[in-house]
Amino acid sequence: KQEVTQIPAALSVPEGENLVLNCSFTDSAIYNLQWFRQDPGKGLTSLLLIQSSQREQTSGRLNASLDKSSGRSTLYIAASQPGDSATYLCAVNDYKLSFGAGTTVTVRA
Amino acid sequence: DAGVTQSPTHLIKTRGQQVTLRCSPKSGHDTVSWYQQALGQGPQFIFQYYEEEERQRGNFPDRFSGHQFPNYSSELNVNALLLGDSALYLCASSLALLNSDTQYFGPGTRLTVL
Numbered sequence: 001k002q003e004v005t006q007i008p009a010a011l012s013v014p015e016g017e018n019l020v021l022n023c024s025f026t027d028s029a030i031y032n033l034q035w036f037r038q039d040p041g042k043g044l045t046s047l048l049l050i051q052s053s054q055r056e057q058t059s060g061r062l063n064a065s066l067d068k069s070s071g072r073s074t075l076y077i078a079a080s081q082p083g084d085s086a087t088y089l090c091a092v093n094d095y096k097l098s099f100g101a102g103t104t105v106t107v108r109a
Numbered sequence: 110d111a112g113v114t115q116s117p118t119h120l121i122k123t124r125g126q127q128v129t130l131r132c133s134p135k136s137g138h139d140t141v142s143w144y145q146q147a148l149g150q151g152p153q154f155i156f157q158y159y160e161e162e163e164r165q166r167g168n169f170p171d172r173f174s175g176h177q178f179p180n181y182s183s184e185l186n187v188n189a190l191l192l193g194d195s196a197l198y199l200c201a202s203s204l205a206l207l208n209s210d211t212q213y214f215g216p217g218t219r220l221t222v223l
Binding site: 004032034036041042043044045046049089091093095096097098099100101102 | 142144149150151152153154157165167197199201211212213214215216217219
């Protein structure tokens, strides 16, 4: 059974600081890994998708890495802004999505 | 191009009642998955429908059932509601031929069971 863990559970940083969010998973037999953003009470917005054959994916200020052999992914958000405040979820796709519990980020102005 | 839509947005029911939630997938998608997200937790996979059949199921009791229609839209039914069924129910759509593709999520239905 796939287990996905996200550390830390919550993070508070001043504006401009870089964010590092961690995700680990137990079964490396995955198609891909996705990072999502969720605002309070809302649905999920896909940020980045990394295929199992890829090591890294970038979009604007966001960069995600994947080390399938060690079961780890990291999401980097450069130069954080108050608008980045949200919960960030990682999910591994092994035919269905298995999610971590998320990291709640607060960026202080 | 319409994304994934869900209805209703919010729903309040009492224990023991039955509820039906609806989902329309993104245009061109043929697979619909349903997830339950309790407060403060990540979404949990309920089941997935493709070609009007349940293809995969998570660890949810038989009170949770679903249906997919020929136009690929889907319903989630929950019978004999419990207080613990209160959650945000999310629908996601994808293309079966592209297991490596992203899943697109709807805005969710907030179910409150009193």
